[in-house]
Amino acid sequence: xxxxxxxxxxxxxxxxxxxxxxxxxxxxxxxxxxxxxxxxxxxxxxxxxxxxxxxxxxxxxxxxxxxxxxxxxxxxxxxxxxxxxxxxxxxxxxxxxxxxxxxxxxxxxxxxxxxxxxxxxxxxxxxxxxxxxxxxxxxxxxxxxxxxxxxxxxxxxxxxxxxxxxxxxxxxxxxxxxxxxxxxxxxxxxxxxxxxxxxxxxxxxxxxxxxxxxxxxxxxxxxxxxxxxxxxxxxxxxxxxxxxxxxxxxxxxxxxxxxxxxxxxxxxxxxxxxxxxxxxxxxxxxxxxxxxxxxxxxx
Amino acid sequence: xxxxxxxxxxxxxxxxxxxxxxxxxxxxxxxxxxxxxxxxxxxxxxxxxxxxxxxxxxxxxxxxxxxxxxxxxxxxxxxxxxxxxxxxxxxxxxxxxxxxxxxxxxx
Amino acid sequence: xxxxxxxxxxxxxxxxxxxxxxxxxxxxxxxxxxxxxxxxxxxxxxxxxxxxxxxxxxxxxxxxxxxxxxxxxxxxxxxxxxxxxxxxxxxxxxxxxxxxxxxxxxxxxxxxxxxxxxxxxxxxxxxxxxxxxxxxxxxxxxxxxxxxxxxxxxxxxxxxxxxxxxxxxxxxxxxxxxxxxxxxxxxxxxxxxxxxxxxxxxxxxxxxxxxxxxxxxxxxxxxxxxxxxxxxxxxxxxxxxxxxxxxxxxxxxxxxxxxxxxxxxxxxxxxxxxxxxxxxxxxxxxxxxxxxxxxxxxxxxxxxxxxxxxxxxxxxxxxxxxxxxxxxxxxxxxxxxxxxxxxxxxxxxxxxxxxxxxxxxxxxxxxxxxxxxxxxxxxxxxxxxxxxxxxxxxxxxxxxxxxxxxxxxxxxxxxxxxxxxxxxxxxxxxx
Numbered sequence: 027x028x029x030x031x032x033x034x035x036x037x038x039x040x041x042x043x044x045x046x047x048x049x050x051x052x053x054x055x056x057x058x059x060x061x062x063x064x065x066x067x068x069x070x071x072x073x074x075x076x077x078x079x080x081x082x083x084x085x086x087x088x089x090x091x092x093x094x095x096x097x098x099x100x101x102x103x104x105x106x107x108x109x110x111x112x113x114x115x116x117x118x119x120x121x122x123x124x125x126x127x128x129x130x131x132x133x134x135x136x137x138x139x140x141x142x143x144x145x146x147x148x149x150x151x152x153x154x155x156x157x158x159x160x161x162x163x164x165x166x167x168x169x170x171x172x173x174x175x176x177x178x179x180x181x182x183x184x185x186x187x188x189x190x191x192x193x194x195x196x197x198x199x200x201x202x203x204x205x206x207x208x209x210x211x212x213x214x215x216x217x218x219x220x221x222x223x224x225x226x227x228x229x230x231x232x233x234x235x236x237x238x239x240x241x242x243x244x245x246x247x248x249x250x251x252x253x254x255x256x257x258x259x260x261x262x263x264x265x266x267x268x269x270x271x272x273x274x275x276x277x278x279x280x281x282x283x284x285x286x287x288x289x290x291x292x293x294x295x296x297x298x299x300x301x302x303x304x305x306x307x308x309x310x311x312x313x314x315x316x317x318x319x320x321x322x323x324x325x
Numbered sequence: 326x327x328x329x330x331x332x333x334x335x336x337x338x339x340x341x342x343x344x345x346x347x348x349x350x351x352x353x354x355x356x357x358x359x360x361x362x363x364x365x366x367x368x369x370x371x372x373x374x375x376x377x378x379x380x381x382x383x384x385x386x387x388x389x390x391x392x393x394x395x396x397x398x399x400x401x402x403x404x405x406x407x408x409x410x411x412x413x414x415x416x417x418x419x420x421x422x423x424x425x426x427x428x429x430x431x432x
Numbered sequence: 433x434x435x436x437x438x439x440x441x442x443x444x445x446x447x448x449x450x451x452x453x454x455x456x457x458x459x460x461x462x463x464x465x466x467x468x469x470x471x472x473x474x475x476x477x478x479x480x481x482x483x484x485x486x487x488x489x490x491x492x493x494x495x496x497x498x499x500x501x502x503x504x505x506x507x508x509x510x511x512x513x514x515x516x517x518x519x520x521x522x523x524x525x526x527x528x529x530x531x532x533x534x535x536x537x538x539x540x541x542x543x544x545x546x547x548x549x550x551x552x553x554x555x556x557x558x559x560x561x562x563x564x565x566x567x568x569x570x571x572x573x574x575x576x577x578x579x580x581x582x583x584x585x586x587x588x589x590x591x592x593x594x595x596x597x598x599x600x601x602x603x604x605x606x607x608x609x610x611x612x613x614x615x616x617x618x619x620x621x622x623x624x625x626x627x628x629x630x631x632x633x634x635x636x637x638x639x640x641x642x643x644x645x646x647x648x649x650x651x652x653x654x655x656x657x658x659x660x661x662x663x664x665x666x667x668x669x670x671x672x673x674x675x676x677x678x679x680x681x682x683x684x685x686x687x688x689x690x691x692x693x694x695x696x697x698x699x700x701x702x703x704x705x706x707x708x709x710x711x712x713x714x715x716x717x718x719x720x721x722x723x724x725x726x727x728x729x730x731x732x733x734x735x736x737x738x739x740x741x742x743x744x745x746x747x748x749x750x751x752x753x754x755x756x757x758x759x760x761x762x763x764x765x766x767x768x769x770x771x772x773x774x775x776x777x778x779x780x781x782x783x784x785x786x787x788x789x790x791x792x793x794x795x796x797x798x799x800x801x802x803x804x805x806x807x808x809x810x811x812x813x814x815x816x817x818x819x820x821x822x823x824x825x826x827x828x829x830x831x832x833x834x835x836x837x838x839x840x841x842x843x844x845x846x847x848x849x850x851x852x853x854x855x856x857x858x859x860x861x862x863x
Contacts, residue, residue, distance in 0.1 A: 128651055136552075429803055
């Protein structure tokens with residue numbers, strides 16, 4: 027089962043004629059993802075590595091009615107239009123890869139997707155992988171490396187850091203745990219699917235036994251997830267590492283989201299919130315695999 | 326400028342310079358294969374026993390040289406130290422000239 | 433420093449007020465002056481008393497002595513001469529805003545920003561404004577009224593009224609006037625891609641409400657489409673001006689899109705590290721998340737990375753070379769740590785860049801550094817990266833430890849701790 031994507035998911039690539047998208051198409055196909063269509067306005071009728079290109083998402087969906095996921099590789103300034111087009115065409119999973127999507131564009135995408143049966147991952151995500159089944163985006167980088175770091179299994183993974191999506195999965199793999207699905211939720215302050223949204227999906231997924239997360243300073247992602255767990259929305263074991271305990275307030279990093287603002291978003295508050303919700307929070311990232319063993323045995 | 330100098334510019338601003346006089350005394354000619362390491366597009370070939378460009382320098386400057394630095398490092402280890410890459414940083418040089426405290430590597 | 437490094441373009445007060453005026457939000461009469469003479473001229477043309485406000489991007493200017501009042505031209509000259517050329521939190525005062533002093537009956541607060549939890553724009557209002565709004569918000573959250581706005585629907589008049597209606601001692605006309613101001617501020621927030629549009633204080637005068645201050649933060653990711661704004665001033669808008677090393681590092685990515693080498697000095701001069709009794713070190717990680725996680729291990733052991741550096745997105749070796757030279761040029765560092773997240777980028781390139789830098793920085797030893805250095809290569813081509821350090825003889829230095837994929841963030845920090853202690857214990861290279 028996994029969440030969001032699996033071996034039967036038919037995937038579309040928006041912006042497929044761009045250089046970066048083509049690299050990702052190669053990665054996805056060699057991993058086994060069914061990339062069935064691409065969209066670039068004005069380039070309909072072309073092919074990219076054997077994948078037919080259409081002018082609009084609507085047209086792609088007409089020809090390939092089973093498309094349920096899209097990865098968007100368009101410039102940040104047109105990312106909003108690409109996402110809204112995908113939502114209007116009824117796509118269920120949208121992986122929004124551009125970095126530096128304007129904040130208010132993201133607020134519009136979030137508002138537009140609200141109440142609809144769609145999950146928007148990102149922006150600034152490296153993608154989603156259901157190991158052994160499919161991946162969307164650029165997660166894993168190359169197919170051999172993706173196979174080394176991500177193994178099929180029963181642990182859900184969520185990470186606010188793109189790079190540490192892989193590190194976390196690798197730590198789990200090393201400790202003997204494969205992953206059902208690993209999601210890079212995106213490093214920005216305003217993202218589509220939050221941990222809360224994705225925990226709800228993992229809760230319902232019979233192939234996910236527990237969830238491991240990498241969090242960091244800034245935003246209220248961790249606090250909101252803790253609240254959701256306390257409300258009973260997520261009942262499976264969860265282990266977490268929260269980075270940035272020694273970041274000084276107002277210390278700014280590359281992630282727009284990693285900004286401590288007005289007293290919220292500090293690591294300690296997040297750690298306490300998660301612990302009070304029953305989450306196992308480790309002090310050292312590398313211990314997360316061992317902590318998961320404990321969490322599973324005690325749950 | 327020496328006649329026997331093979332040079333081309335790189336995208337980030339800088340130059341790859343090969344002193345062909347030194348290459349005459351080089352047994353390994355390691356730069357030729359170094360460029361096939363992880364970089365493309367294999368910029369060099371041997372012509373009359375010396376390194377020569379098999380790619381248009383303009384293309385190398387546009388990003389054809391991926392600046393992996395393997396040719397230089399391998400030349401220093403296994404070649405005759407004829408290949409150097411100069412990657413200027415004028416702003417850093419200015420900083421260092423003006424800096425009151427010298428960095429640790431100068432001490 | 434405008435290359436997507438999280439520094440928010442923030443407008444100066446006078447720039448924000450220009451936008452306010454254009455958007456129909458009343459602001460005090462006034463103009464910018466750059467010399468004491470000019471300040472006098474502005475003051476005389478608008479009439480006394482005047483407020484003289486240093487145009488710097490630091491908060492709490494009132495407390496920092498950057499806002500003064502003058503009753504006559506002599507006083508204006510005196511104050512302006514005193515302020516111009518001085519610095520507030522490292523930012524030099526080059527411009528003064530001279531405006532008519534307001535007759536304040538009441539100070540309020542009004543802002544539009546994005547709410548992190550609901551992920552919607554939110555209007556924030558308080559009938560009590562002024563310098564200590566943040567402290568007050570912490571002490572009396574009930575005094576701050578928030579109204580979420582549906583971004584697709586937009587701001588309606590009744591949203592404004594619903595926002596201000598709970599404020600006790602306002603007349604009906606004042607409430608209508610505030611609601612209209614809120615609508616205008618929301619339009620401005622949307623029009624200019626603001627992260628924050630804030631009026632603090634919003635002052636009630638005999639002539640009605642006037643924005644006594646303006647804070648407008650523009651979304652740096654939207655700057656490219658905000659061509660009407662005064663971009664030049666926004667470039668230097670940060671918490672502090674960029675340091676010479678940051679300016680040098682900024683050039684690395686400026687013309688080369690192949691991966692990033694993003695360098696920021698967290699603690700220029702290592703003052704914080706010294707105050708905390710921590711050893712200042714140079715630092716580079718692949719990925720922001722890795723930086724935070726490694727820092728979490730280093731600080732408890734007594735080491736403080738005085739810079740942040742993210743070399744991700746598969747950068748070229750030449751980028752690593754350049755940024756490594758910059759990291760090592762921070763005079764205070766007593767060590768260097770590099771850790772990659774488990775990454776698919778070509779770590780052999782990373783290794784070559786660092787090796788070339790070390791060989792040039794330490795020509796006498798063939799690249800063997802005179803401070804402890806730990807490098808943890810985890811990811812694609814990590815074995816090649818490790819081997820390169822051995823081939824070049826750098827790994828053999830007693831001050832160097834090269835780690836591979838099996839290493840955790842903690843392992844890297846502990847390895848550095850061991851090297852540093854051994855170095856301090858007697859192997860220290862004389863300086």
